[in-house]
Amino acid sequence: FDWLAFSNNSVGGMQLWLDANDSTAGAGSLADGANVTTWKDKSDSNGNGIADDNDFVARGNVSYVAQDDSLNQQGSMTLDGSASFISANNTTFTMGALFMVYQYTGDSYSSDSPYISLFAYDNSTLAYAGSTNRVFGLFDSVAVDGVSTGTVDAINQAHLLSYSKTDGVAISGDYVIGGLEEASSTFGSGQMQLAEVLYFENALSANDTLLVNDYLANKYALNISSVASQDVLTGGTGADIFVWQGIDGLAMGDGNRDVITDFSSAEGDQIDLSALGALNVASYTQDGATILSFDTNNDMYADFELELSGLHTVSETDFVGDITLIAGDVSLALTTNNDLFHGTLGNDEVRTTVADLNQYDQIDLGAGEDALIILDEGLDLNFTEDLDLSGLANLEILDITGTGDNHVTLSVEDVVSLTDSDNVLQLLGDGDSSDVSTGDSVTLTGDWTYQGEQTLAGETYQLYSATHVTGETVTLRLDDDLSSQTLF
Numbered sequence: 001f002d003w004l005a006f007s008n009n010s011v012g013g014m015q016l017w018l019d020a021n022d023s024t025a026g027a028g029s030l031a032d033g034a035n036v037t038t039w040k041d042k043s044d045s046n047g048n049g050i051a052d053d054n055d056f057v058a059r060g061n062v063s064y065v066a067q068d069d070s071l072n073q074q075g076s077m078t079l080d081g082s083a084s085f086i087s088a089n090n091t092t093f094t095m096g097a098l099f100m101v102y103q104y105t106g107d108s109y110s111s112d113s114p115y116i117s118l119f120a121y122d123n124s125t126l127a128y129a130g131s132t133n134r135v136f137g138l139f140d141s142v143a144v145d146g147v148s149t150g151t152v153d154a155i156n157q158a159h160l161l162s163y164s165k166t167d168g169v170a171i172s173g174d175y176v177i178g179g180l181e182e183a184s185s186t187f188g189s190g191q192m193q194l195a196e197v198l199y200f201e202n203a204l205s206a207n208d209t210l211l212v213n214d215y216l217a218n219k220y221a222l223n224i225s226s227v228a229s230q231d232v233l234t235g236g237t238g239a240d241i242f243v244w245q246g247i248d249g250l251a252m253g254d255g256n257r258d259v260i261t262d263f264s265s266a267e268g269d270q271i272d273l274s275a276l277g278a279l280n281v282a283s284y285t286q287d288g289a290t291i292l293s294f295d296t297n298n299d300m301y302a303d304f305e306l307e308l309s310g311l312h313t314v315s316e317t318d319f320v321g322d323i324t325l326i327a328g329d330v331s332l333a334l335t336t337n338n339d340l341f342h343g344t345l346g347n348d349e350v351r352t353t354v355a356d357l358n359q360y361d362q363i364d365l366g367a368g369e370d371a372l373i374i375l376d377e378g379l380d381l382n383f384t385e386d387l388d389l390s391g392l393a394n395l396e397i398l399d400i401t402g403t404g405d406n407h408v409t410l411s412v413e414d415v416v417s418l419t420d421s422d423n424v425l426q427l428l429g430d431g432d433s434s435d436v437s438t439g440d441s442v443t444l445t446g447d448w449t450y451q452g453e454q455t456l457a458g459e460t461y462q463l464y465s466a467t468h469v470t471g472e473t474v475t476l477r478l479d480d481d482l483s484s485q486t487l488f
Contacts, residue, residue, distance in 0.1 A: 006211075006215040006219075008042065008043050008044050010211060010215070011200065011204065011208045011211055011212060012200075012202070012208075013096070013200040013201045013202035013204075014043045014198065014199070014200055014201075015043060015054065015096065015199050015200060015201045016041055016043050016054050016197060016198065016199035017041060017042050017043040017197070017198055017199075018039050018040075018041060018042075018056065018085075018177070018196065018197040018198075019042065019195075019196050020039075020064065020065075020074070020075040020076045020077050020194065020195050020196060021074055021075040021195075021196075022042060023036060023038075023039050023040060023064065023075075023077075024040055025040035025041065025042035026042070027040070030064045030066070030075075031064075031066070032064065032065065032066035032067070033063055033064065033065075034063065034064045035058075035061065035062065035063055035064075036058050036062040036063065036064050036077060037057060037058050038055055038056070038057050038058070039055065039056045039057075039058070039077070039085055040055050041054040041055050041056070056085035056177055057085065058084075058085055059084050059085065059176070060079075060080070060082050060084065061080065061082075062077055062078065062079060062085070063077075063078045064076075064077060064078070065077075065078055065193065068193055068195070070103055070193070071101070071103070071193065071195050071220050071221075072219065072220045072221035074195060074219060074220055075195065076102075076193040076194060076195040077193065077194045077195070078105075078193060079191060079192050079193075079194055080191060081191035084176050084177065085176065085177045096199060096200045096201045096202055096203065097199070097200045097202075097203060097204045097209070097212075098197070098198070098199050098200075099196075099197070099198040099199075099212055099213075099216060100194070100196070100197050100198075101194075101195040101196045101216055101220050101222070102192050102193060102194045102195060103192060103193050104191065104192050105191050105192055105193060177194070177197055195220060196216065196219075196220075198212060198216075210247070210249075211247070214251075221421075221470075230251070230255060230256055230257065230258060230259065231249065231258045231259070232258070232259045232261060233258065233259065233260050233261065234260075234261045234262050235260070235262055235263075235269060236262070237267065238267060238268075239267055239268030239269060239270075240267075240269045240270075241269070241270050241271075241272050241320065242260055242263075242269070242270070242271050242272065243272040243275075244258075244271075244272070244273055244275065244276065245275050246275060246276070247276060247296070247303075247304065250294075250304035250305075250306075251304060251305070252303075252304060252305050252367070252421075257291070257304070257305040257306055257307050258306055258307070259306075259307040259308075259309065260306065260307070260308050260309065261309045262309065263308045263309070263310075263312065265312065265314070265315070265317075265318055269318070270317075270318055270319060270320050271292075271306065271318060271319050271320070272319070272320035272321060273294075273319060273320070273321045273323070274320050274321035274322070275321075276296065276321065277296070277321075277322060278298070278322040278324070279294050279295065279296060279321065279322065279323055279324070280294070280295040280298065280323075280324050280326050281293065281294050281295070281314075281319070281323055281324070281325055281326065282325070282326045282346045282367075282368070283312070283313075283314050284346055284347050284367075284368045284369055285311055285369075287456065288310070288311065289307050289308065289309055289310065289311075290307070290308040290309075290310065290311055290312040290314070291305055291306075291307055291308075291367075291368075292305060292306040292307070292308065292314065293305050293346075293367040293368065294306070295326075305367065326346070346367075346368045347368040347369045347370060347371075348365050348366070348368060348370045348371075349370065349371040349372075349373055350363060350365070350370075350371070350372050350373065351373045351375060352372070352373070352374065352375065353374070353375050353376050354374065354376055354379060354381060354386075354387070357387060357392075363391060363392045363393070364393045364394055365392075365393065365394040365395055365396075366394055367394075368396075369396045369397060370394060370395060370396050370397065371395075371396070371397035371398070371399055372392070372395050372397070372398050372399070372418075373399040373401075374398070374399065374400045374401075374402055374406065375402055375403070376402045376403075376404075376406060377402055377403040377404030377405075377406070378404050378405060378406070379400070379402065379406040379407065379408070380406075380407045381406070381407070381408045381409070382408075382409040383408065383409065383410055383411070383414040383418075385409075392417075392418060393418075393420070394419070394420045395418045395419055395420075395425065396419065396420070396424065396425065396426060397425075397426045397427075397428060398418070398425060398426070398427050398428070399427075399428040399429070400427070400428065400429045400440050400442075401428060401429050401430050401440060402440075405431070405438055405439055405440060405441075406429065406440045406441075407440070407441045407442070407443070408427075408442050408443075409442070409443040409444075409445060410425075410427070410442060410443075410444055410445070410476070411444075411445045411446050412445075412446040412447070412448070412466045412467075412468055412474050413446075413468070415466075415474050415475075415476060416468050416470075416472070416474055422475075423468070423472055423473065423474045423475060424474075424475040424476075424477070425475070425476055425477070426461070426476075426477040426479075427442055427476060427477065427478050427479060427482070428479045428481075429441070429442070429479050429481060429482045430479075430481045430482075431481055431482055439481075439482065440481075440482055441482055442478060442482060444464065444476070446466055447466055447467070448464045448465070448466045448476070449464065449465050449466065450462070450463070450464055451463040451464060451465050453480075454477060456477070459479070459480070460480040461477040461478055461479060461480060462477075462478040462480060463475070463476070463477055463478075464476040464478065
C-alpha cells in the first residue's frame with residue numbers, strides 16, 4: 001500500500017486531518033524540538049482549496065518530534081500531561097468516524113475510559129463541558145489496533161484508536177484533542193506522543209475503513225488486525241475465474257498478498273478484478289513466483305499485489321476488467337542535484353556514484369525487485385557513518401560491482417532502512433573468493449547469523465540473518481562472487 005498517495009480525496013467526507021509530519025499544511029516544516037502553537041487542518045473540508053478549515057491551537061507547552069522511533073521515524077507532537085490542542089474556531093461535528101495514532105508515554109489508562117478523543121470544551125474557562133457535549137457521547141464501536149473494545153494501556157507503544165458514531169447528532173463548540181476523559185465529568189490532558197488525527201463526517205464503509213487503516217498502519221508500521229490478511233487460492237484443472245469483489249483483503253508483500261497456486265493461461269484461467277475499476281498492472285519475478293503489481297489510481301505506484309506460483313508471462317487476456325499491462329522497468333542515472341524518483345510497478349534500477357547520493361535525494365523505488373547500482377572504483381563505504389540515505393526506500397538489490405575493487409560496511413539498521421517491509425537485501429559484487437586481496441568485499445556489523453547457501457535463478461548466495469531491535473527478521477543475500485565477507 002502506497003501511504004504517500006493518501007490524500008484528502010482518498011475517502012469521502014473528511015472533515016479534519018491533523019498530521020504531525022505536516023502540521024503547517026504545506027506552509028513549511030518545523031525543526032525538531034520546536035514549540036508548536038498551531039496545528040493546521042489540511043482536510044479542506046469546505047472545498048475552497050484552503051486547508052485551514054478547523055485549525056487547533058496549543059493549550060500549554062507542546063513540542064514537535066521530527067523522527068519518533070516508536071512511530072516509524074514519523075513526526076509527532078509531545079504532550080507532557082498538562083497540554084493539549086483546542087479548536088481555533090467554533091466547530092461543528094456530526095456523525096462519523098475518528099482515527100488517532102498515538103502512544104502513551106506516562107500514566108496508563110484502562111479500557112473503560114473513553115481514551116483520547118474530540119471533546120466539547122469551554123475554552124473560556126478551560127473546563128470540561130460535560131458528557132452530553134462531546135462528539136462521541138455514545139460509541140457505536142471502539143477499536144484499538146483494529147480490535148473492537150481493545151485496551152490501550154500499553155506505555156511507549158504506538159496505537160491506532162478508531163471510533164464510529166452514527167446517531168446523527170451535530171454538536172458545535174470548541175473541541176480538545178489530546179485530552180483524556182478520566183471519568184464522566186473529569187477532564188485531563190494525556191501524557192503522550194500524538195501523531196495523526198482523521199475525522200470523517202459520515203460512517204465509513206468496510207472498504208473505506210480498511211483504506212484508512214492501511215494508510216496509517218503502513219505509515220507508522222503498526223500491527224493492525226483489520227489490515228488485509230493473505231488468502232491462498234487453488235482452482236484445480238480446467239478454466240477457473242478468480243474473482244475479487246473489492247479492495248478489502250488485498251495487500252502488499254510476502255505473507256500478505258493473496259496467492260493463486262495453480263494459475264494457468266493455457267487452461268483458460270482468468271483473474272477478475274472488474275469490480276475495482278480501471279487498473280494498471282505490471283509483473284515481475286521473485287523467488288520462483290510471479291508477482292502482479294496493481295495501481296488503482298493511475299499514479300504508477302503499486303497499491304496491492306497478487307502472487308502466482310511459478311513463472312508466468314501474463315497478458316491482458318488473463319484478466320477480466322479494465323486492465324492496462326505496464327512494462328514498468330526504468331533505469332535512472334542520478335545527478336549531483338537533489339533527485340526525485342517515484343518507482344514504477346516493475347523492476348527499476350538507479351545507477352550512481354556515491355558522490356551523487358545525498359540526504360536530499362528522495363528515491364522511493366516502490367514495487368518490484370529494484371536495484372541501486374554503485375559505479376565507483378576503489379570505494380570503501382560505511383553506510384552508517386558515511387551516508388545519510390534517509391530519502392532512499394524500498395531497495396531490494398545493492399550492486400557494488402562498479403569498475404574496480406569496492407568494499408562496503410553494512411549494519412542491521414542499514415538493511416532495514418534501505419529495504420521494504422520484507423527487510424531482505426541482495427548484495428552483488430565480483431571477485432575471486434580464493435584471493436581475498438582482490439575483488440569486491442563486505443563487512444557486516446551487528447549480530448548476524450550465517451544460514452548457509454541459497455541458490456536463486458542459478459546464482460549462489462551466502463545467506464545471513466539478524467533480528468532488528470523491533471523484533472523483525474532481517475536477511476542478507478551475499479553474492480558468492482564477493483571476494484570476502486567479514487563479520488564483527
